[in-house]
Amino acid sequence: MDYQNYNPRLAALTEARTLLTDAAKAAMAEGTLPQADLPDFIVEIPADVKNGDVASNLAMAGARVFHKAPRQIAEAITAKLDLNGTLFAGVDIAGPGFINLFLGQDWFTSVLRAACANPEYGRTDAGAGKRYNVEFVSANPTGPMHMGNARGGALGDCLAACLDWAGYDVTREFYINDAGNQIEKFGKSLAIRYLQLYKGEEACPLPAECYQGADIIQRAKEFAEVHGDAYVNADFEELKKAIVADALPKNIAGLQRDLGKYRIQYDVWFHESDLHKSGAVQAVVDKLLETGACYKAEDGAIMYRSAQYAAKYGVANKRKTEDGSEEEAKDEVLVRANGIPTYFAADIAYHYNKLAVRGFDKAIDVWGADHHGHVARMKGAMDAIGLHGEQLDVVLMQMVNLMRDGKPVRMSKRTGKAITLTDLLDEVPIDSARFFFNQRESSSTLDFDLDLAVRNDSENPVYYVQYAHARICSLLKKLEEQGVAFQGVDSIDASVLTDPSEQALIRLLAAFPAEIVAAADKYDPARITRYCIDVATAFHRFYNACRILDAEGAVQQNRIALSLAVRGVIHNILTMFKVNAPESM
Known part of the structure; x- marks a missing residue:
């Protein structure tokens, strides 16, 4: 069997639906059920599998069309169920008429074979190659990246990984805001800091609305080192243009360097300025x-x-103002009276470029929660421009609280300033940073425990997961030293794995492809991080309950297979999320 894109849960659910449909039709043909169109019905994996591995409400859903009690319908259907040669070994009827199917050993064997045979077990073709653009971080290139960017980077990159593994064609994109008001402000700040080097701060005071950071002073000094006082008496606009041309590429290179250190590689760095230069903004x-x-x-x-x-996207005739109050929603300026387009105009042109010009099926933006009021505006703008607002999805991300000793931390010990992405990565291992930022769904505020992130024990969740991987590698090495080799995928027979911890672990491994699909559908990569912790926990429980090194024959071989399967799943998740999967710790 080819296990590429194999999804054990989906295989079970699909076959169960087919079996139940065929059985109902057979019962109608026999006359035990009256002829009728089959109703819509549910086939699902229940939370508690004691009552069955797959449950269906077909009998209850059919009461109205068959004009019989649900239990009578269930009896008629189950009488015609033929489970020979299927993934299922048994069936029963529960309560008022739930039909419960029990998976056979062939299914459990297929899970282990798939996880051992397929190096990319978990990957599916659910996305059917649809082209998705994921734009995330997109920090202004006017200063350092903050904690929101750190969370957004991990969230966006891991979401893109989930979409890729779910079968979508994914492009990671960074939108460089290198035009508009913030660049004007950037240029003004740099120019004044440059002039202060020669004329003093009193002669050239820096207005409060300018950027006040030390990074601005540093860029001004770098410009002065190259050009000296050549621009001191130049036209101020000429100075601004020259100093921005010098500083902006350095800042963009810094963003690329810092995000690269964070293991984020973008497919596209898209410049807002290109939209203006090409006439795309005016065209929109x-x-x-x-x-x-x-x-x-x-x-x-x-x-x-x-x-x-x-209004179609939940915004009525009122909108939130900057101070949090409500006012009547007003028409918005796209091009000012002086002919200069607003940021909103460029934003519409940018999303039009993604969806209409480059032809992505979906544009996904990861934004801070403070941008929630902009979501409906952008979706509505897509409708207004002739596209579909549903093609744009926005993942809103809540803030991060850095914690140490149970108390919030806002300032860097080293600089005394607000903690930046680079400050965080100087203090916390990158594995921990990427894993911790994906432990909660984006809609939840995240408390990042700096003490926990650097601990090398099982209290640290990323260490706990990595240790499970390393433990399996160590186990396999010991077996090899004893002359015990895995006999191959074809020898796997899950029927000998009867301990509850073994059965539970196989069921959990079976869920991996379905979890990937769900994480992609819900834009929630934290789902996979939590799943990985569950797998590690289930493995440790199995390891403590079942002997492997001194087990015998088929039992040992299949426990080796189960260990290999767990190692493969943990390895795939960690490498998906660009976290190291160590072989020893």
Whole structure:
């Protein structure tokens, strides 16, 4: 059997639905059930498998169309169930008429064979190659990355990995905001810091609205080292342009370097400035004017009918203001009276580029939760431009609280400033950072325990998982030293694995492909991190309950197979998430 893209749970559910459908039709043909169109019915894996591995409500759903009691319907259907040569070994009827199917040993064997035979067990083709763009971090290139970027980086990168393993064609993208107000502010800040080097701070005070960080002073000094005082008496706009041209590429290179250290590699670094230079922003504004989604105001500004289009996505006639109060939603400026487009105009053009120009089936953005008010606006804008708002999904991410000794930490010991991504990675192992940031779903505030992240014991969840992997590697090495070799996938027979800890572990391994698909569907890579911890816990329980080194014959061979399967699943999850899978610890 070819185990590529094999999903044991889906295989069981699919076969159960087919068997029940065929049995119901056979009962109708025999006359024990009246002829009728089969109703929609559920086939699911129950939380408690004591009553069956797969449960269905077909009999209850059929009561109305068959005009019989559910239990009578269930009896008629189960009488025609033929389980020979299937994944199932038994069936019973529970309660008012639930039909419960029990998996046979062939299914348990197939799980182990798939996990041992397929190096990429867990990967499926559920996504059917649809092209998904995942844009994340996209920090302004005007300063260092903060904790939100650290969480967003791990979240976006691991979400992209889940989508890839679920069968989607994924592009990781960083959107460089190298145009607009923040670059104007960046240039002004740099220029004044440069002039201060020669004229003093009193002669050239830095306005409060400018960037105040030490990184700005450093970039100004670097510019001065190359150009000296050549720009001191130059036109201020000329100075701004020159110093931004010098500093911005350095900052972008710094973003690439720091994210690379964090093990994030992007497929595309997309420059906002390219949208302006190519005329794409103006083209989108013209298109919106043509469709009537925009109009020209008396002062010459171009206004967008924002509330009209955003209403479909949950925004009515009110919107939140910056101070948290509500006001009537207003039409929004896309192009100012002076002819300069707003950031929103460029944002619409950028998403139009992703979906219409580059043809992605879905654009997924990872944003901070403070941008929640922008979600409906962007989705509505996609409708207004002739696309579909449903093609844009936004993952909103709550804030991070760094904790030490149970108390919040906001300042770096080294710099005395707010902790940046690089500060964090200087203190915490990258494995811990990536794993910890994916322990909670994005909608939950995350408390990042700095003390726990550096511990080398089982209290640290990433250490706990890595130790399970290393423990299996050590076990296999000992077996090899004893002259015991695994006899191969074809020799696997799960029927000899009868201990409850073995059965539970196989069931858990069977869930891996389905968990990947669910994580991709729900945009929740933390689901896989939690699953990995569950696998490690189940393995430790099995290891303590069942002897392997001194077991005999088929039992030993199949326990080796089970250990290999667990090692493969943990290895695949850790490498998916770019966390090391050590062979010794």
